[in-house]
Amino acid sequence: MVSSHKQTNMRFHVLCAAIILPLLTTSVSARFFPNAPSMPPSSPPNATTGGWDAFKRFAGCHAGDKADGLAKLKEYFHYFGYIPNSNFTDDFDDAFEQALKTYQHNFNLNTTGQLDDATLNQIVSPRCGNADIVNGSSSMNSGKSTPSTSGHFHTVGHYTFFDGKPVWPESKRDLTYGFLPDNQLSDTVKAVFTSAFERWAAVTPLTFTETDSYYSADLRIAFYTGDHGDGEAFDGVLGTLAHAFSPTNGRFHLDNDENWVATGDVTKSSISSAIDLESVAVHEIGHLLGLGHSSVEEAIMYPTITARTKKVDLASDDIQGIQELYGSNPNYNGSSTTPSQESESTNNSGAYTAAPRWSFGILLAVGFGLLML
Template identity: 55%
Template sequence: MRFCVFGFLSLFLIVSPVSAWFFPNSSAIPPSLRNTTHVFWDAFSNFTGCHHGQNVDGLFRIKKYFQRFGYIPETYTGNFTDDFDDILKNAVELYQKNFRLNVTGELDALTIKHIVVPRCGNPDVVNGTSLMHNGRRKTFEVNFSPGGKVPRLHTVKHYTLFPGEPRWPRDRRDLTYAFDPRNPLTDEVKGVFARAFGRWSEVTALNFTNIESFTTSDITIGFYTGDHGDGEPFDGVLGTLAHAFSPPSGKFHLDADENWVVSGDLDSFLSVTAAVDLESVAVHEIGHLLGLGHSSVEESIMYPTITTGKRKVDLTSDDVEGIQYLYGANPNFNGTSPPAATTRERDTGSFGAAARIDGSSSLSLFLSTVGLFLWILP
């Protein structure tokens, strides 16, 4: 006689959502949050005027900043001192070159002004090679007269790629993306990402679709705080805003401590130092997800920094040429930079309009039934 014993196990998993602030516009940000600054980066202004040979209390912190973004190699394992030594001087000079500043090797006022601006968490220098000033040279030949000499015209493309030029495979032109289920985002917030992906698909042969499955999607998006397990911890309000990994990783992480504005409302932005436009950051990080590195062209989407209160979502010609080098052009692209996408603005003027993912509650996920079969043979 054969019979079956079926065991039924029900399993519950408690997952705490990650807290994040979203505001329809900057006027909805409470006064207590409006003028928040990044404590450590803001303190860098104390080093204005420092130069080689000096010893200044706390200078080791700016060395850690430069190491985080690749200007000092990760292989350097010694303890940083407060000496303005050759290591720091070389880092400052490369930083100034990348950002098209006057190369002095000193922490002059303009250099410090750039350093304290909020930025992408991806490095500017990888394995000792700058991703920002290695322009791609293209040569064109033009014959102005029959039998005459053929002038050679040179142009430099400033877009950059990750080392090895990683990209999504040719058989994966329809990419999916999903949001971390611990971030119960509103449709309005998800719409910001849809617009950001759309700006890239308008100009290249890629399509993006939002799906529910976080574990099977090509691209995963989440808001996190502090050390979130990828070796690139976030640092609170301002500082590093987000980071994304090169293909085919698909990981896209944003700092949940920022005051994210979802409407693109710039009119009241200017007086709010801690407001960050979500779509501007999303468009930039998607560029990394697709294989683009940082650009030294300030107008480019792929420029590493963005000042608070600024909205920058339109691809420049350099951004377009870079992404089309990797994936080809969208057949419907007319050869000009795509127009800005229309965004819905909602000016409530009230603090209660902010949407918060509350980390004080918990999310219960019911996992599927686990069946246990025991077959007993006579």
């Protein structure tokens, strides 16, 4: 017969196990998607430690100069496709000057080849993690004539495509999309992506349907932090916000460390680093469908967006580009895209927050302490 003291101890241990084991399961999941490992050398500098803002100290640098830390800025240019090699020094050499001029041209800046204030302000802006130049080819600001309905060429587009111009095949005109289950997104947050997809559906023959089967979906949406295994590590608050892969890969990743705003007026947010979720979603969906970056600042496919900015309406440049790939929606009237619907906030600040991430070490320590009582 078991004594009452032993029975009490057994009940207590069972209770501890019932409390702790589910938490340990959660921590294993969190460890499977690392929170903030060190970034590989090929990744852009960490914006959370002032990495990008620190570039402003190079103001006035020009060809022939040598500045301590300039190699880190060259890494930035390498990451976004402007410099092909990765063996960097702190010398402001001819190759870097040429890369800088190409960057300035792409972003409609004066092509001085110098690190002037306007250029540096553009460099430190939050942006999409996709490269502006792929395989040495840049067409962001090349300009291309587009025909009118009468057959005459009268407008200039700056939309671009991925190398090889990949698209979803005609057999895939109803694309499915799903969300990584581990993120445990609310219906309110999911509705933001629905609205973003509708903007592209409004101008093309494509349709988008949500599915609960994430792993079999055509388009797979997930929030990650740091290095998440695709060679495109995230870098914390601001810096690179998200990235997406060309057709028919379907992967769309967002940096979970951002202060995402899913509802309300992001322009009035009290958080200086607040980023509008739908604005970024519309941009990255453009990549999922085959569009590259545009030099038109009003376009959704422009690479950067400042904090506390909402930009969700497709510009004519976006529409011309996507319709060159897929044709037009028969019901498209040639005006604006579908407006988003306002919905309830996911938390008091309106910022997106993922499921809690538990510290494995802390839980073990707490569990051990309880068991020793």
